[in-house]
Amino acid sequence: MSSNGTYRLGRCTVDLQKRVVCRDGHATELGWRAAEALRLLAEAKGALVPREAFFARLWPGVTVDESSLNKCISQVRKALSNGDGEELLETVPRMGYRLTVGVEAEPAKPEGGARRRFPWVWVTAMLLVGAVGVWAFLVWGKRQERRQAAEEAFRQGEAYLAKRDAESAAAAVRMYQKAVTLEPGRAEWYASLAQAIHRVGGNDRERAGLAIAAAERGVALAERCVGCQATLGFMLFYRGWEWERGERHLRRALELSPGNHEVNANLAMLLAATGRQKEALAAIDAAVAVNPFRASRHGIRASILYFMGRYEEAVAAAERAAALETCAAGADWRSKSLAMLGRRMEAVRAIADCHFPGAALPEGDAEGGLRRLLEASMGNAEELRKNRMRRSAWRSLLGDAEGAMDELEAAVAARHFAAIWMGVDPVYTGLRGNARYRELIDKIGFARGHTPGGG
Secondary structure, eight states: OOEEEEEEETTEEEETTTTEEEETTEEEEOOHHHHHHHHHHHHHTTSOEEHHHHHHHHSTTOOOOHHHHHHHHHHHHHHHHTTSSOOOEEEETTTEEEESSOEEEEEOOOOSSOOOOOSOHHHHHHHHHHHHHHHHHHHHHHHHHHHHHHHHHHHHHHHHHTTOSHHHHHHHHHHHHHHHHHSTTOHHHHHHHHHHHHHTOOOOHHHHHHHHHHHHHHHHHOTTOHHHHHHHHHIIIIISOOHHHHHHHHHHHHHHSTTOHHHHHHHHHHHHHTTOHHHHHHHHHHHHHHOTTOHHHHHHHHHHHHHTTOHHHHHHHHHHHHHHSOGGGTHHHHHHHHHHTTOHHHHHHHHHHHHOTTOOOOTTOHHHHHHHHHHHTOOSHHHHHHTHHHHHHHHHHTTOHHHHHHHHHHHHHTTOGGGGGTTTOGGGGGGTTOHHHHHHHHHHTOOTTOOTTOO
């Protein structure tokens, strides 16, 4: 049913042709941008309207700052609430806006009075067909423009994401959001959006929720999309600590694409974090067999061998990862394995040379070296957040159980990505009887039925 531009939004009647909102007998006139913003919201019928969609509709081809949109939305919100405090418009931080009330479109009114039929029936019919053809051509052209703009935005997003730094990832998020706004049916684009949100950095719950929501949208659009299932599975366990759901989606991705090395690598991390090291090693070995030149694969393999207590092999795998990329690919696992082998000064140098090259280490004093690393890793708040899990391991090696627990609690509160390994990491063996430690394990929510720390 077509609409004449009039909508019912709860107690409000909206006439977008006249740009008027009526509520409880009180009428508010809107500016044209506010009216167009309300049209976008009404047409979405309660679904989220991304911020990019507002910019594209209200300021086409013009770059404006965020305050312009905020001012426009404020006018809409004021007109809908009529000053009584009832909010009909919800802000979804960093994403967009949506109506929180049902939307009913008033049907277009039929033209009054029957028209006199002209004798030139065939001429009229031909003119009508021609008009329809012109309309269809214009609609098709507009559709092509939207598709091309969406694909260009997606290509730009891919280029930004390939740079692998937080600033470029943020730019990729904006491009992907533009792409899915113009072409909302492309499931794989939502998986890319989720990856970009993940790459922006930080480990807060809000960003994790946004990444998971984008991945879920991709799966909802195309259940058989391998990348969508794999991305959702990864985001659920790595960012959301939802182990069982994450594993279901990763297993589904493998059903759709048996032997997929990307999926096997992600599954290996989940299996390792939940204590199933033999299965994890088999999964990562399958991934390495398909693609033996990815440093991250050997880094994951080093972590699993370390969790299994196979420290010499873990050192070799970490060195292989470093040879393929940079020392960062396996430095943590090499350092911890060396520490477990009793080669603590080598362990200190391994992590210092890679991540803290300016740290002046005392010669031949491993304990002093660990304390120097604790000093060097303080930095600013962001640097301290990044190093929480390393600091917890160093304090544990120093026998400072309470200090190690303080670092672990701060890491879990910040949702540090490496916290997923704390249940299986041998460096925390001495903490496993600690009530604070067990409380953190429960907070991370390892899947029931699995025993973190198992072989």
